[in-house]
Amino acid sequence: MTGWWPRGLARRHVVERFASDTLRAAGAVLFASLIAGVVIAALGFSPVEAIRALLAGSLIGPAALTATLLKTGPLLLTGLAVALCFRCGVWNIGAEGQLYAGALLATLVATRWLVGAPAVLVLPCLILAGALGGALWAAIAGALRVMRGVNEVISTILLNFVAIQLVSLAVHGPLQESAGAYPQSDALAQAARLPELARIHLGIPIAVLLALAGSFLLFHTAAGFRMRAVGLSPVAARFAGIVPERQLLLTICLAGALAGLAGAFEVSGVTGRLFESLSPGYGYTAIAVALLARLHPLAVVPSAFFFGVLEAGGGAMQREAGVPAVATDLVKGIVILLSIGFAAGVGGVRRVGPVARAPTSLSGPQADGEVL
């Protein structure tokens, strides 16, 4: 397992890599379930009952599947955003903030600017506004990185907090419902609601299509190659005539747009209003989603589905077996650690030196010291 770096570029290794990645992801999931079961048992709940409730409440029957898919949607988009960034060496922890920014701008368009407009006008505008809001929010971190050398890890975390407070400010102030009673926006008009079939809103198939598009972009286009090249080695990329700064900005804005879309879809497809606690931390769970998918855009689909099962099943576990909802946070944490454990320091999980740092610290392709 040496010489990892050309592997991402060589097509014939891809199949082999998928096989091992899939097994590792499955291992992580199984072991995490095992540990969670032990913890649940230690707390005096029945683990068999809990897991039965979790699976029944997320997979068996149309209502359960719908609940799972509704959670899968935002996790898929934010997971894609994170996977795209991490793969291209951009450490964007800001999907949560970008989701809120997208939701905010989408709500602004739907409840303030285009009130009473027909669906053909308001829906595309709302979706674009969501993407734009997320992209702009991400662009702040991107610009700080490119222009001032500010580490995007820090700036995206900070921007998350700012975005959440901005939404709070908005629903207490300018975007508050006309009735003026509750801290929530006006309800979106029917024309501004995404079409849905059995409560599965249009955003979910769009998210799946975007995963396909993301995979195509990343692995089958010159633009994707440039982005990945920067992630692999900014120095080498520069030698090849690629401007890492431009790629970085492009990547983070694309990711922001994806996360922003998630926010717009939540408002337009699920809640119908903007609230303060719109996201239960989708943008952070997205990191786990991307990791479990080993940063592959297509694999984000099943990975997001798995976490969707966890989110929806967590509620069922509480309803049926009385296990507190915070247990799902524990499981998420364990899944992340285990998927790292199963990754054995290979490929996507390793940290690539951030772009545009002093080049001396980037010492070209390195070999993996250890093999598990």
Added chain:
Amino acid sequence: MEALLEAAVRLAVPLLLAALGELIIERSGIINIGTEGLMLCGAFGGFAIAVASGSVWLGAAGGGAAAACVGVLFAYFVVVRRADQIVVGTAINLLALGATGLAVRALYPGMAPVSPTFGTVAVPLLSELPVIGGALFRQTPYVYLCLLITPLLAFALARSRPGLRLRAVGECARAADAEGVGVSRTRFAAVLLGSLLAGLAGSALSLAQSNTFTEGMTAGRGFIALTIVIFGRWRPGGIVLAALFFGAASALQHRLQARGTDLPYQLTLMLPYVLTLLVLALASGRSSAPADLGKAYRRESR
């Protein structure tokens, strides 16, 4: 004015302890965004042990120890397995929120009890000083702990052998390794020590700033600690000032509201983050951060 200063110092203390812990970790070249989770573990561990033993001192020690245990987990993944630091930090935050939430419900069904607390201890004579007397010398033991360890840490980083090793590892792990400094060992120790401080910071929240544990009671302070390190330019002195600044901002926010100013609280809650972003934008972030910050170190195997 004196009351404001007193409050500023009081509020700065958990931030300062956590930020100093983060400083030690970052100086070794590791970025730890799990401070929030470590603090939460410290707050819970401190609370649970203080309730069980009836001793605040045991509680504080337990808080530090609880966070250090989680720190071992962090260090294992980050230093030994060389996993991505951001990702492990995120996992620690989720893990801590879930584990403390489950534990508090399992141990204290219904409601968490009241724990013993640290009272204020006035230092004779010094506490009578004008203006700063009350702020610095009529406080809980946590403030005195800060007064003790901040200069100690500043000295250790600047002059002592372990401090120099720590910085060397953070600035250029490869060179440090070549010089015979154990990179992994140094980083492991830094994470342990830093987690211990974060845990103490958490216990200050449950044992000095309040008298109980509530789920998520750290309320983002771990992330503010992260910004304080940047704001303070990775130097103990700067970090003290930054922590005091945020402490004062928070003290002022409550007092402005108490004086009848109708200021949306969201503005003051986002203030530390916006200010840090501005500072980052205006001053280049590159110069003072440890050069190898965030990079896993691997020896060349060939």
Added chain:
Amino acid sequence: MLGSRTSSLFSLMLPLVLLVVSVSAGCGGGSGEESGFRVALLTPGSIADGGWNAGAYSGLLRIRDELGARVSHVETRTPAEFEESFRDYASRGYDLIFGHGFEYQDAAARVGAEFPSSVFVTTSGNTVRANVVPMVFELEQATYLCGVLAARMSRSGRLGLIGGIDLPSIRSTFLAFKGGAQAARAGVEVREVFIGNFDDTAAAREAALALLEEDVDFVLHQANEAGRGVFQAVAERVEKGERVYAFGTNRNQNDMAPEAVIASATLNIPAAFVEVARRVKQGRFEARPLRLGMASDIVRLEMNERLQGRIPSEVAEELVRLGEQIRKGELVVPRGAF
């Protein structure tokens, strides 16, 4: 290392599928078809908060014990989960589903339209449908009396209020407190501080200290769990010999700081839940808002016996008289329009 096996991206789901198959085989038809009265509760936060949500949960447990109902609870964390949980319970034939907060109204109305045989009750709110009603607690009546008590006893003429998140239900109790204070004593000043959440006890304590520094000598909190920080701050001042007091809210919190909490504006959430459940069970449900206040003994002002001696007798008598007027409907206390 692993060789070139046939692979599929989606085999990530393989273990899940296996588990589902084994589990669904094991549990057969499921447990959804039982008969009997069934009640569910959705809370917006942890039931270990010793206040708002804990009260609802103990109400649910009393419904189980007193009415022999089968009960279930879920903590919902986002608006998306409101509808999902309502729908899940309703589709499994739950007779009565409580949503413990204003934020559940929209979801209750939507799901309620699809499941006419289930009753949805939201705690506070104003949405009424054939099977959806709000249960509005008139805690304002008790906080009004707190305002009267504080204004009569205050030496500084300054009173303080500490809120968690700025919500209409909280603003409304504050409005009543101010109304009571100003009715009792013209020119009394009331200061407010919001801390921005319901968990940060340290911030609540600091907010209380800030108010106390401004010579406020009575503090009423509406910060749920974080309110414990308020008691701590006031108790510290009491220990130093100052005459300052706090009010408990929602539950009887008099014993949480026996020397500092002079009275609690209590809300017997459990009794209200049992009463509503009993009506639904007996088929006496009516589609109109339930207003529960001092008249139904759900809302009360409970004095701390330890500190009762501090209250001048004429003030105590006034409180009793005003309470009587409120109960009879002769005195209508101010409340927010929501």
